[in-house]
Amino acid sequence: MVSGTGVEGPAYERFHIEAKSADHVYNVPNKFDVHAKRLRLAAMLIHETIRYRFNRDIVLSRPCIYGVFSGRLGGFKPIKQRCVGCMRCVQEYPHIMQVNYGKKYRELGDLHWTPESVFTILYESSTGKIPVKGMGYKGSFSGEGWDGIWTDMSEIVRPTRDGVFGREYISTSADIGSKPFFLDFSSSDDVTGKKIRLLQSSLPIMLQPPESSKLDIGIAVKQSASKLGIYHMSRSPLNAYEEDPWYVPIVDKANLGKLNLDRAPMIEVDLFTSNRGLIGELRQRYPSKLISVRLKIDEAAEDEACRLFNDGADVIHLCADYHGFDYSKTHSHISHGLRRVHTRLVNEGIRDRITLIASGGITRAEHVPKAIICGADLVGLDTTLLIALQSEFKGETRDRTDCRLASRKIEVAWGAQRLINLMASWHDQLIEILSAMGMRDVRRLRGDVGRSMTDEELREQAFEGIDKLS
Ligand code: SF4
DSSP states (O other): OBTTTTBOSOOOOOOOOOOOOOOOSSOOOOSEEEEEOHHHHHHHHHHHHHHTTTOHHHHTOOSOTTOTTOSTTGGGSOOGGGOOOOOHHHHHOTTTEEEEEOHHHHTOSOSSSOHHHHHHHHHHHHHOSOOOOOSOOOSOSOOSGGGGEEEOOOTTTGGGSOOTTOSSOOBOOEEEEOOOSSOOTTSSSOTTSSOOOEEEESSSEEEOOOTTOOHHHHHHHHHHHHHHTOOEEEOOOOGGGTTOTTEEEEEOTTTGGGSOOTTOSEEEEETTTSOTHHHHHHHHHOTTSEEEEEEEOSTTHHHHHHHHHHHTOSEEEEEOOTTSBOSSTTOOBHHHHHHHHHHHHHHTTOGGGSEEEEESSOOSTTHHHHHHHTTOSEEEEOHHHHHHTTOEEOSOOOOSSSOOEEOOOOOHHHHHHHHHHHHHHHHHHHHHHHHHTTOSBGGGGTTOGGGEEEHHHHHHHHHTTOOOOO
16 A cells, blocks of 8 residues: 555555665775874974963864874874875965875775775775765866766756656666567567567676685675676576576586576576587577677677677677776777677667677776666676675786686675675666766666767867877
8 A cells, every 4th residue: 555645556666775884894005194294293282382371172173073183192193094185184284284195005906996996996885875075076087998988967957857866766777688679469469479588687787706706705796686686697506596586607518517507587608618509509498598698899799799699699798808998909998899789789770689788897886877878788797896895906807717806705794785885876876877867767878879978089079180290
């Protein structure tokens, strides 16, 4: 019963992810290194003591509202982990205070993962909140890869779509599978012409921890995925996965007989290690299941995508390396390959018959809508999951077969909550972006490049016909 209305039936429920605090269990380096010049600080304290005649309240008043100087020794021993880098102390006492990025903080990550992006994921997964900078954006407004794509946030539509706490519902559901082009009412019972193989995910995101991940991480991923209503992928033959309706097994010739595929809603064939013959084999054995194919993005990806459609694939999972660069000779960013494959499928008239998943280098919440604008239906998260679970950097994380992120021992419930928090934060950020673009459904965003601008294209247009200075 919908309360107060007298109407029978289930009450309307908005999709919402419940975040709960899940603090870091391993030490995180201090972002800021706060340092006071001690002699100058002592001189100032003596001067103020005389000037204000031993008025304790004035002499001991601190400029920091975050309690960095609230220890017994005040500025002589600042509590660095509380510093948020607001720079108020530096502005008020420039001759005494210095605030820099911490040395260990600067060493975090690798070529792709900047310290800032690692901290952002740690913050999102521990709180479930949207990170708010509050000090203005100090970075550049363009860059490599996803940073070279800007979304169109129109001031005209913004008032009607008011974000996370808005009155309107904004859907973040994604369809996986093949949609029929038209309904055929001439057939007696099945107007879709054939039985539809379609799955729904509450977010346009799939979880797929790197293969080096430990067992407890796999179980935390499984638990979080089933609570969120999204799919997760693994090659692991864990019994714990077998009864899981959200588990998508990744198969190749080597592990085919070891996995129980009967209950899986979708099966992913790994073309990195198998040949296309396996698709037909599985299609014959499981006619009602979705077949996804894991394909590396290279120069031939568009042609290969069309061939895979003809072979009976329902989903193509386009993979770049973990830094988001493809396997072509030029190692281009995944966004280029994704746009090429999407456009080719549109031109062939088969785009709605197949789902595109993009993975590799999706490390920030804003990468999700940007990948969808480039043509993906869903994105896959990999190393991002390990960062949320406080794995340790041991080198470059780029290589799919040798990802240098060492997973640490975790408690499964803690890990699952961290991943739920991460998704809660990303869901809210997705809603914010969609609302700012005036969209009510993330599915409408797919391939809508007209709602974005790319740095590369704008430069080409602006400087077209102008010769470079030699
Ligand atoms: S930068 Fe801001 S938060 Fe950090 S110590 Fe100074 S006043 Fe406190």
